[in-house]
Amino acid sequence: MIITNNLTKQYGGNTALDHLNLEVKEGEIYCLLGANGAGKTTTINLLLGFIPPSSGSAFINQLDVQENSKATKQFLAYIPENLMLYPNLTALENLDYFSGIAGKTLSKSDLKIVLEEAGLEQEAFENRISTFSKGMRQKVGIAIALAKDAKVLLLDEPTSGLDPKASNEFGLLLQKLRSKGVATLMATHDLFRAKEVATHIGIMKDGQLKQQFVADAISLPELEKAYLNTMEYKELVP
Amino acid sequence: MISKTFLKETKELLRDGRVRIAIIIVLSLLGVAVWISARHYQNVNEQYALAKTAERGIWDNQGEKNPHSAAHYGTYAFKPKYPLSLVDQGVDKYAGTSIFLEAHKRNEAQFSAAADQTGLARFGDLTPDFILLFIIPLLIILLGYNSFTKEREMGTLTLLKSQGISGWKWLMGKWAALFLPIFGITAVVFLLAGVLLGNLSDFGVFRWNSLLMLFLVYMAYYIIFINIVLLISSRTKKSGISLVVSLCVWIITCLAAPKAASNIAETKHPYPTRQEFAANVLKDKKEGLDGHNPWSKEAKLLEEQVLREYGVDSLHQLPFNFDGYRMQKGEEHQAEVYFKHYNYLKEQYTQQSRVYKGLAAISPYLPTRFLSMAIAHTDYDTHWDFADAAETYRIATQKFLNDNFAVNSSYGEWSYRADATTWKELPAFEYNPPELNTILSRNSSNLGILGIWLLASFGLLLFTSKTI
Numbered sequence: 001m002i003i004t005n006n007l008t009k010q011y012g013g014n015t016a017l018d019h020l021n022l023e024v025k026e027g028e029i030y031c032l033l034g035a036n037g038a039g040k041t042t043t044i045n046l047l048l049g050f051i052p053p054s055s056g057s058a059f060i061n062q063l064d065v066q067e068n069s070k071a072t073k074q075f076l077a078y079i080p081e082n083l084m085l086y087p088n089l090t091a092l093e094n095l096d097y098f099s100g101i102a103g104k105t106l107s108k109s110d111l112k113i114v115l116e117e118a119g120l121e122q123e124a125f126e127n128r129i130s131t132f133s134k135g136m137r138q139k140v141g142i143a144i145a146l147a148k149d150a151k152v153l154l155l156d157e158p159t160s161g162l163d164p165k166a167s168n169e170f171g172l173l174l175q176k177l178r179s180k181g182v183a184t185l186m187a188t189h190d191l192f193r194a195k196e197v198a199t200h201i202g203i204m205k206d207g208q209l210k211q212q213f214v215a216d217a218i219s220l221p222e223l224e225k226a227y228l229n230t231m232e233y234k235e236l237v238p
Numbered sequence: 239m240i241s242k243t244f245l246k247e248t249k250e251l252l253r254d255g256r257v258r259i260a261i262i263i264v265l266s267l268l269g270v271a272v273w274i275s276a277r278h279y280q281n282v283n284e285q286y287a288l289a290k291t292a293e294r295g296i297w298d299n300q301g302e303k304n305p306h307s308a309a310h311y312g313t314y315a316f317k318p319k320y321p322l323s324l325v326d327q328g329v330d331k332y333a334g335t336s337i338f339l340e341a342h343k344r345n346e347a348q349f350s351a352a353a354d355q356t357g358l359a360r361f362g363d364l365t366p367d368f369i370l371l372f373i374i375p376l377l378i379i380l381l382g383y384n385s386f387t388k389e390r391e392m393g394t395l396t397l398l399k400s401q402g403i404s405g406w407k408w409l410m411g412k413w414a415a416l417f418l419p420i421f422g423i424t425a426v427v428f429l430l431a432g433v434l435l436g437n438l439s440d441f442g443v444f445r446w447n448s449l450l451m452l453f454l455v456y457m458a459y460y461i462i463f464i465n466i467v468l469l470i471s472s473r474t475k476k477s478g479i480s481l482v483v484s485l486c487v488w489i490i491t492c493l494a495a496p497k498a499a500s501n502i503a504e505t506k507h508p509y510p511t512r513q514e515f516a517a518n519v520l521k522d523k524k525e526g527l528d529g530h531n532p533w534s535k536e537a538k539l540l541e542e543q544v545l546r547e548y549g550v551d552s553l554h555q556l557p558f559n560f561d562g563y564r565m566q567k568g569e570e571h572q573a574e575v576y577f578k579h580y581n582y583l584k585e586q587y588t589q590q591s592r593v594y595k596g597l598a599a600i601s602p603y604l605p606t607r608f609l610s611m612a613i614a615h616t617d618y619d620t621h622w623d624f625a626d627a628a629e630t631y632r633i634a635t636q637k638f639l640n641d642n643f644a645v646n647s648s649y650g651e652w653s654y655r656a657d658a659t660t661w662k663e664l665p666a667f668e669y670n671p672p673e674l675n676t677i678l679s680r681n682s683s684n685l686g687i688l689g690i691w692l693l694a695s696f697g698l699l700l701f702t703s704k705t706i
Contacts, residue, residue: 086250103239
């Protein structure tokens, strides 16, 4: 579903992403770990087609992102760190609009079903987004992905700033999407959440993918140790 | 996608308290302005009807009198207030409402509304045209300045892009959401004006097609403003900057450009002062025949020419009263002098208008204003037209009176009195303003400029949508 081949992005003399090669298959959740500036968000922006690569290529559902920017959008959904919706519109209205933009026309009852599936409480459906917490907004974001029937989900620090309960609920939602065959690429700082939800984990530093793991094959302490070693935080390594 | 965006934008606008208040204020101002204008229109035309009837009564009931005395006694040509002046009062306030028609002299229109007001009139009046031309463009800015910038600032643009939004469809949705409230407000006001005019006494000729044309001109003006505001919003990163740039455009378009145009036009093609104009007319008049002076060189030449033409030795032998004949010839000379000097004024006015049209390239306000005034019959062209019609009537009146004097009396018979019924034989002054087709044909360049603005602003906007 998601493939990058030597994907590279340079800004002047700085290399933000350096020959990234990864693959996320149907029903997989790939978590990219790394400090700020590691190249996680650049990877997502390249996959979204928001910025052109300096070299290499990226594919979504076998379509080259650069050549088929518009076409690839129909397969993917994106949830940024701070999902911003229209504050004066209700959750239903936001979902209706964003799914409409993606070419999906759903009835009000269908929209409600999707919101419910995304874990939003029914009382909140008709409330304006301006009254929503970040966790509730992220659920609307998931609802947008569900309504779109996205095959690929790109998440940029989606659990950042969420309380543990909301973060846990978000993790459960990702598992639900995984069971539907959605390929998810999630950039995060959260090792615990990554270990909990991911099928695969990659650690990035200075634009390079330094290590990759199958999530089930590594324990949380091992993952933490690998992360700290990669980051060269030697004094923190237990 | 267009309808989804349109509905979303409309909901957002309606839920924004500032927008609701602004729309209510503009609608209230327009309602009050239309009501005031309707009252004013009715009052002025009632006065017009009264004055016209009274003046004709005075003319008809002069009794037995020498026709030339009647020529000096004179009468008035009154200019009615036309129905669409309810929407645009144009230059009516400054142009004068009546012209005194007398022998030997072409008078200016007098009794302008502005002359009857105090210095406070400089603050201006609350008229529909003020709101339509100045306030509604401001409302467009208020509604649309953050149309695109808010998406950047709120962060929704990223999500929209990831949904695969189509730039031009998104833009058209936003355009429609901005256009519809402006269309609604303007349509309500024009409909109200139409209903009011339809129910008022028909002093002028009210035609729905003229009102519709006026509406279309204003809609074109607003569409240009909508396009400009959306264009600015799509090219700027912050709402504050978009607002400032849009307001600068409004200031240049609606305030600075018309005033600059006026100054440039006046400097390039100045009107003579009133004193210069009067002195030039007097000089030319003196160089020709004065009907009142039988001893002048010109009068003697005319005398010789007429005697030769009729083959007689004395003016007494002529089959008409030479005094009346000379009066008419003097009148014809003076009419020519006035024609020449007023034509010069008209030429200067035409040149000034060309300067305005040239500057319309930087301001869609200018062609809109000219078209609006022309369709409402409140522009200078209509005033010139009225003044020319009054002058034509004055010349015809003088001929009617001089001919009566020449035919019905003999040379030197200044004691001649025309019958009391004579005056009724003179047809009353009637003036019909130019029809809509004539107006549009006269203003084809203004229509063209407005059309170019419309197409260019749409073209730029659609071109920009590719890079949003």
